[in-house]
Amino acid sequence: MKPTEIKPDIYWVGAIDWAVRDFHGYVTPKGTTYNNYLVMDEEVTLVDTVKYDFAARTLKNIANIVDPAQIKNVVINHVENDHASSLDRVMALAPDARIFITERGLQVIERFFDTSSWNITTVKTGDEVKTGKYTLRFLETPMLHWPDSMMTYVPEAKLLISQDAFGQHLATSTRFDDEFSRCASHAELEEAVVDYYANILMPFGRLIKAKLREIEELGLEIDMIAPDHGIIWRAEPQRVMQMYAGMAAGAADLSVAIIYDTMWHSTEVMTQPIMEGVKDAGVDVKVIKLRDTPMSVAIT
Ligand SMILES: [Fe+2]
Numbered sequence: 001m002k003p004t005e006i007k008p009d010i011y012w013v014g015a016i017d018w019a020v021r022d023f024h025g026y027v028t029p030k031g032t033t034y035n036n037y038l039v040m041d042e043e044v045t046l047v048d049t050v051k052y053d054f055a056a057r058t059l060k061n062i063a064n065i066v067d068p069a070q071i072k073n074v075v076i077n078h079v080e081n082d083h084a085s086s087l088d089r090v091m092a093l094a095p096d097a098r099i100f101i102t103e104r105g106l107q108v109i110e111r112f113f114d115t116s117s118w119n120i121t122t123v124k125t126g127d128e129v130k131t132g133k134y135t136l137r138f139l140e141t142p143m144l145h146w147p148d149s150m151m152t153y154v155p156e157a158k159l160l161i162s163q164d165a166f167g168q169h170l171a172t173s174t175r176f177d178d179e180f181s182r183c184a185s186h187a188e189l190e191e192a193v194v195d196y197y198a199n200i201l202m203p204f205g206r207l208i209k210a211k212l213r214e215i216e217e218l219g220l221e222i223d224m225i226a227p228d229h230g231i232i233w234r235a236e237p238q239r240v241m242q243m244y245a246g247m248a249a250g251a252a253d254l255s256v257a258i259i260y261d262t263m264w265h266s267t268e269v270m271t272q273p274i275m276e277g278v279k280d281a282g283v284d285v286k287v288i289k290l291r292d293t294p295m296s297v298a299i300t
Pocket residue numbers: 078080145146164
């Protein structure tokens with residue numbers, strides 16, 4: 001997949017993982033993408049890397065635009081392996097690049113890599129890096145979903161690079177929400193948002209509510225949200241934020257899931273009158289046998 005310009009001189013340079021079906025225990029029947037972004041400014045800047053297995057692809061995408069040795073800054077929004085594990089491959093080509101990362105992120109990459117020769121700056125919410133015409137402003141999002149997590153906001157482009165938040169596990173040749181909705185369906189996209197939220201972010205609803213409030217109070221103008229998985233929200237960035245606000249508040253359609261397991265089917269027999277009772281009350285109901293259902297499906 002070639003790079004895609006998402007804003008003037010800002011490119012998606014990530015990789016599509018069509019084949020992954022088990023994402024650390026989370027079933028991903030539709031694969032995923034590892035998104036990272038190249039800011040082609042006076043100081044060439046890479047925001048995030050990709051999963052190690054896909055390092056060659058992102059480096060090839062970058063090389064399509066610029067010699068990777070020209071990279072001056074690398075922002076690491078999140079140190080989990082699907083985003084930071086090819087950092088050493090990038091640094092081998094751009095050894096003088098400055099790395100921007102949270103304090104907690106630094107503690108982790110020091111365990112993964114020999115960082116002794118790397119030029120690393122730790123950043124907090126509100127810190128900025130000027131790359132030329134663009135500014136990268138950092139917003140820490142601790143426990144969304146790891147202690148180190150942060151986002152990078154580009155005010156001149158009204159672009160929020162949101163790291164894992166607002167992502168979806170969808171491998172797709174389309175890069176934007178409006179393209180995906182045309183080729184597949186809008187419902188499929190929203191289902192992927194719910195599935196991802198349920199499995200990655202659901203325990204952190206209170207923190208998400210507070211973070212959405214903080215984004216509002218900071219008055220960040222956002223007309224594009226570029227997450228590190230799945231499609232980029234170009235047409236409806238506000239819609240996905242509304243969806244998160246609703247899910248964080250526990251809003252849901254009225255429905256019941258009866259999740260059970262059974263040795264000799266006795267418990268299974270019990271599920272049927274319960275299911276009938278719920279159905280008779282006019283409520284949608286699903287019966288899920290846990291041992292025959294992937295955990296991530298039951299969680300959703
Ligand atoms: Fe993550």
